[in-house]
Amino acid sequence: MEKIPDINVYVRFCETDAGGHVSNTSYFIYMEEARSKFFTAIGFTGKEKRGNIDFIVASTTCDFLVQAYAGQTLAIATKVERIGSKSFELAHEITNNETGGLIASGRATIVCFDYQKQQTEKVPPVLREMLEGFLMEA
């Protein structure tokens, strides 16, 4: 399995809440950044690659294990968990960049979508091939 480098995310003060730690809502923002950078890293960008295919997030989930705090740097690892007919799943592990300790883990199910036709589409072969290189071993 190939692996893209972890991305680093700096925890902003406004991404914490009055509980003193990172808001549960902020982790979804971090995972969205990880997804964007994942697609850039694997090279699935630009009109010639993507055609009319865009992505819609059909579902996201996150398990919160350890509290994180403002000023920390988090590392996010992203892998492909499953590739289906019209959708695929990315899995994220969010760790404390300094200690390596696991802070949260999440997943997103992404559906290929043609905004012009407003309908779901099959995962294009070029994308499938790219994703397969990053597929987690069972």
Next chain:
Amino acid sequence: MEKIPDINVYVRFCETDAGGHVSNTSYFIYMEEARSKFFTAIGFTGKEKRGNIDFIVASTTCDFLVQAYAGQTLAIATKVERIGSKSFELAHEITNNETGGLIASGRATIVCFDYQKQQTEKVPPVLREMLEGFLMEA
């Protein structure tokens, strides 16, 4: 089963993204508001009720079914899906307030937590009783 009134949420322009619709990250913000108001609605507030018990969100998930847009009003219904020993689950249905159409549905697993001791705690009997009134029928 008792039912608290749905809450209404106005979709702010900054809660949409360049996809033209509500960002997937915004739904978690809406569900957090629904949770806060749920606890207010069932009366679990104030030191005399809560003692040292606070809530930590252990996991959240959301399925996105239909796009929503800036300026719309969404209605969020909240029910109790499960009550465990130290945790419980709330389920949310987010609908278009005008048409009634389902837009997204989500869940949160909430753990009772004593911040002073920094440890999980059993669901206190007074809270359990309150939650049971709003428990979804199987």
Next chain:
Amino acid sequence: MEKIPDINVYVRFCETDAGGHVSNTSYFIYMEEARSKFFTAIGFTGKEKRGNIDFIVASTTCDFLVQAYAGQTLAIATKVERIGSKSFELAHEITNNETGGLIASGRATIVCFDYQKQQTEKVPPVLREMLEGFLMEA
């Protein structure tokens, strides 16, 4: 001077920060909601009114006077402070809905913009007339 009703905003937990109070960044979100609802309230909506004219925020500012907290309801009053050739200014007063105490005050300079032509435009007469009704007395 006419006056639109104040809008009410519920302070979400995720809109606070680890300082224990509402994040300075959240007030700009509240003021954006106030602006959107101001335009709805004065009736400047829909293609027949707006033509190709859209609004771009050229500048915003906020003075933070008193801390606000999660679960509070804030009231936001919006008035027109100035109408220029191609732009106008809205002023917002954010108060504690329960006590009436002033929490923050802000302003936004809004420029009329034609996205198709990607250029600024004069404030259309129909909008100017609407805004004049809500212009603050000097």
Next chain:
Amino acid sequence: MEKIPDINVYVRFCETDAGGHVSNTSYFIYMEEARSKFFTAIGFTGKEKRGNIDFIVASTTCDFLVQAYAGQTLAIATKVERIGSKSFELAHEITNNETGGLIASGRATIVCFDYQKQQTEKVPPVLREMLEGFLMEA
């Protein structure tokens, strides 16, 4: 005048809005990150330095000059604009990291505050000295 290195900020998709560009509300988030990193860069951190002094943002403002987009990297330069008795002002210039073009510029007035006493405090000498090194020439 000393100068801290510009910070780089990646524009997340959720930080844009349905206008297709970065939301005006997001710039305040970026400037908050710049402020946090400014205090780290000049070394004003930790209990021994800060004592009971904390910062409260009394006012922020931002002028939006050019639209920015998801996936871009912005560079933020931060300087000290003014040092008063109990407060000081930071000025930020936000540029496109690739082209160097100015996108937005903003300011924040920050007040020294003792949360225990809940009152404003004089800028401590150690901080004043640090800030003076980064004071903009008139």
